Amino acid sequence: FTGCSDESSADDKGGSAAAGSCDPADVKLVGQVRNESNPYEAAWLDGGDAFAEGVDLKQQRLTYDGDSTKQQEQISQLLAGDTDCLVMNILPNGDSDTPPIVEQAQEAGAFLVTQWNKPADLNVTDYDQWLSHITYDGVTSGKQIGDALAEAIGGSGGIIALQGILDTGAAKDRFAGLEESLAANPDVKLLDQQTANFSRAEALEVTKTLLTKHGDEVKGIWAANDDMALGALEALKAAGKEGEVAVVGIDAVPDALTAIADGSMTATVSSDGPWQGGIGLAIGYCVATGELSVDDIADDDRAWFAEQFLIEKDNVADFATPKTDPADFECDNVFSRSQGPIS
């Protein structure tokens, strides 16, 4: 792996942010997520660290408490420093936070990879510092777990849905996926839907209320992420309905995998945090050091859906210990998990 970086140092330094002009040792890696107080994002930053270690660098870990303004403020401050060989792997707080990050990175000449959130009409190909945008197909995952849920309750019965933060694309797409699944499973009835803001504690309260409202009609709970699914599980426990109601979520956080393994949860969809933390930096690093050129990246790889897996009881063991695989971060391998461009 180190081989690919050796070759690139041959280029002379223009002192500017021209692609490929960076000495690997000069590359500055930054990973930014909401906070380190949830397992998924902490694992993401750890994945970034793992990649950085692989190339003898250190990743600067930034968090912004899920506060859009703070994220923007940090980015401006970051870009006001030395940006020549700056590589940023960013999780924008919401769709609307992506454009300003992109504009600023473009202006400052930093290499940017974003994940999850991007307005649909913002095209990566319009920029040359914004190398790539990676996300998971929320509609598919929402539908996958919806289908799994329908199957688990025997194809008919009432379910309730816990939505994510209402103004995020992920929440909307996943719910759209659920609606597709409902269309395909006409006997499954959506009894109620509420937002629990991707939060375990809120999901607990909301589920309790919905359980008392709909009682035994509730056969399944569809949650837009695992945290909420886990909150719902606790609510079921409190209501003495553990095991009677099927629960599905998305993200494959460790606790959810445990729950699937012991049968209290039905399904989740993986989104590989450590890989996400590493891959963004890897793409940026490859371009910065000249291993890859922006022009050579296929348009389809500029904004793409990463591979995700439906995890159920039978395959949960494969995902039990999430780890980064250095091979995934080889410069000719970085797009290998692509499931196709974001339409």
Place this chain on the structure above:
Amino acid sequence: MTLTSPAEDVDVAAARPQPRRGVSLRDAGPPLALVVVFLVFAGLSSDFRTFGNVQNIMDTAAVLAVVTCGITFVLMMGSIDLSAPGVMGASAIAVALLVANNRNDNDLGLIGVLIAILLAAGLGCLSGFALVMLKVPSFMTTLGVSAVGLGIATLMFAGVQPNISDETLASLAIDRLLGFSYLTWVAVACVLVGYLIQRYSRLGRYAFAIGGAEEVLSLSGVKVAPYKVAVFTLAGAFYGLAGVMVTSQLSAGLVQAGKGYDFAAITAAVVGGTLLTGGRGGVLHSAVGVLLVTVLTNGLVQIGVSPYWQGGVQGLIVVAAVAAAVAPQRRRNQVTK
């Protein structure tokens, strides 16, 4: 400034006033509102008026009730406390790491719970000390301590979710006594203890007096500083217990365990009739406020108000409730801050 009451209070009827025991008109507002709101929802939704839902409301109110118990003492002094999120986060993670869990081999059981509460009390104590030693307004010290608490929680969290396997703690949220979960009974006990502290302990009465006229206490030779610190410590302990309760409910220690509880508790206390300026109200008032707020949240879901609108409707009702509650006491030259 002296805090003798303004002149218009002076010339009340010449007859010697009897002490007010029992319920006064001023105290009747919030319970009345609670009954009215409950009846309205019961009329609107058949799901609402089930016993199951009442259970659910009580269970849901438990954590908020405990937090509000703590904050009430602070508000009674005329101070404010925004530290609940940080303190609860710290105690939630701490307890999850101290009882049987998936991260380490600790299995301290109740002692773990006690340590978590002590940690929380320590954080509360810190707010109090910063207030009396550095003379920084409690608004700021508690905001700062909340950040410190979140920081400590994040440090302890260290990237891996601690899940608890302690039977006792986990069962508190699940097992029921007389139809209500043990956590609800914990909350009821807290309200009772809080009431006894407020009524029969020097700490409680002094907190009340500090809100009435702090400088008079110093003139009477009472050193208020230790009592202020003690009140913040007590409040911290309540938040700590609340953090433990959240951990018990979720079977996991979350850094965000206390998110939003600061403003929710203040709202509940104020809706219940505790004044932000201090010296009025109490734990029982606050308990009514908590029920009012919880019934409102639950009722809006039950009657199917759109999730987008719920917050707004709730805000409107809270403002209306407070407006109705203060209406009878409105005077022209009254100070409202």
Place this chain on the structure above:
Amino acid sequence: MSVDQEAAVEVTAPAPVHALEVRGLVKHYPGVKALDGVDLVVRQNEVLGLAGENGAGKSTLLKALVGLVRPDAGEIWVRGEKVRLKSVVDAANHGIGMVFQEQSLVPNLTAAENIVLGSEGRGVRRGIYRWDTMRKLAQEQLDKIGSDINPLARTETLSFADRQMVEIAKVLRIEQRSQHPPVIILDEPTSVLESKEIETLFTQVRRLREFASVVFVSHRLDEVLDVCDRVSVLRGGQSVGEVPTAGAVPATLHQMMIGSAGSDDHYHGNVAEPSDQPREMLSIRKLSAKTFRDVDLEVRAGEIVGIVGVHGSGREDVCRALFGAEPTSGGEVYLDGKKLDLSGTRAACAAGIGYVPAERKIEGMVGPMSVADNMTLAKQESRCVGPLVSPPKQAGVVDRWIERLSIRTPHRGTAIQRLSGGNQQKVVLARWLVADDIRLLLLDHPTRGLDIGARSEVYRLMRELANSGVATVLLADSLEEAIGMSDRIVVMSDGRVTSEVPCVAGAKPTPLDLVKEMV
């Protein structure tokens, strides 16, 4: 328990040492020397009067005696022992307690709690309240002063006089802290009391003398002479002498206080017959509100009308209602022939009404604001050129009034809370005079806490204003003041006007006449 028994034991105590002695006490404040080498002796079982102009340093001296003010130099001796008093507790342990000039009770606690506050003793065991004991302890205290207040009444529901009694009951708790006979300090306890209540208080003070020493401060010199055994006089932070009360007259004291002969007739030339302008300035028709009903009242331009009545008679509320500070439920008010808008204080101000509230500290002044800003608060035009504030103009106006009313302040920029009570009151009065548009003045206890000289100035000012056509409604500090200043007196009781007593010079009623009308 029996007070007499205790007193008997103490009286036989041998040493005739002084209960309290002060030598050369000095205290500086920024820009002021509040105490400049004061000497004072308080003997056992005596009532010592302390007299002096506003700002003479009385309160500062007394605060030093209870450990609230740390003197810069000088000594305090208690029963022949030199002490350093660091706190109220310290002073209480030495048997010294004080009733403060401004009432100091916690309004939302019960009377019982207030009485034992800070020295709960058996009332609190290990931090736990024992209400029964506490009530008993409080009842003992109340019995001592012969008060029948319910100890479990919430303090804010008590009348002003009752609250004063609670304060005295409270201060007597220091007996429990020290084995010696206590020294009780009363700083202007009478300034807010009605005459009947003052009588009760004096009975108590005389009783106190049997087992305690009392230091008594009042600006009413006749009172001082009445209740005290000896009077010590302060001037400009220095002791200027002491006189036994036997045979002394107010004029003697006054002369010592100001350092020169004072005038006897301090109601200044109240010789003017009701002004020769017969015009109705204020006319109230059937005004009603929560605390008063169907009040009719006329005040002519240049007339001073005193309203007298006990607490609860509603007279304060009539004034507040006229100023738009209290809602009314019916009736009409005309000012100079025009219907008055009672909807708020702003309208009243604009119509040319000025109001001096009784509770100066809370309602009269903005403590941390400067003297200048306080003085120009109501009449902003007095310091503005067009819509803009002109600092030079303000300085001119303010300095002129500071001089005219001889307000003692280091600077016009000094925060008003640093002034002595009397000087604060002058600033509050000046607030309505800085602009020339005042037509009706509502004065609620305008001389409360003022020394005899300042009072006399205020009287003169009121008279001059009246002569220039201002109508005045006066809620006087005492019946004597009402009689002295008013051209006409209206008696209110139970929210109604019950009678009207003409009060022109030469045909003044006696206080007794008025009391008869009031009951």
Place this chain on the structure above:
Amino acid sequence: MNAPTAPAMAKPASDAAVVKGGPTIGQRLTSMMPLIALAALLAALSIADPDFLTQRSLTAVVRTSAPLVVLAAGATLVVLCGGIDLSIAALASLSTVLFAMWLPDLGGMTTLAVIAAAGTIGAIQGIAHVMLRIPSFIVTLGGMSIFSAVALVISDAGPIRVVDRDATKWLTQYVGGYVPMAFAVALIVVASISIVLKVTPLQSYLTATGYSESAARLAGTPVDRVKVGAFTVSSACAGLAAVMLVSRNYSGSPTMADNLLLPAVAAIVVGGTAITGGHGSVWRSLVGALVITLLRVGLPIVGVPSAYEQILYGAIIVVAVALTLDRSKVLIIK
């Protein structure tokens, strides 16, 4: 006849009524404290990371701080009259949505329209506060949830892109090449509020209302109008802050500014304005906002790990207030 001739008072000879007196060195130092705190923080950050003290970096700080400065400056007025405005952040979020929605129709007038709309909403809150006598804490807490709900509903719970960037372009430019326009505007807001207060009786009104509302009212001060005015300005500032945020984010979103509430209040208090009212100024809030911004962006950028960043943030804001609050003006600290 209503002009009493100035009564000639007897003047005791002993009195020297007027003595000289101005601010002492100690008092001057206290009023400089916020600036000293700011400088100390900047120095500490530069020591931690020498790259932090570059012109580009400082320019970024002040540009970043602009919306916070405007929010804090407006809300300072409410705090000065003894209240608190918890709705500013939610209102700013709502305003970003309004801006994005109105821009296509109103074009260049949108900025003014949004500020006017926000101001009107603020006036309504103020009127509710003074008419119904509900504590400002509650009115604005209610306002906060109502504005959030309205913003969510009208935006359909999602961000609205601003395609026409010309309307906000002016805010992203630089004055003299170095000073970001947004910050210049913030400075102008602070300066104009402060000048208006200084040269008119408004300063007196605000101070009197904040220190002692009942005394102010009994002196005929237009307390209610002053309060409503304060709420109006506070909300209008929230509208302007929203425009700044839109110019930075190229979109409006129903939650965009929500997280600025506590930083804005912290900025006010860190500047040394008394949360109980009466004492303080908008200049102090400007400095306070810079301190808070430095803490928000500076700590992570110089490499403080996230958990320690929070602990430091908590400790520093408390210490900053300990330094900046003038205790002689605030008697009782609640």
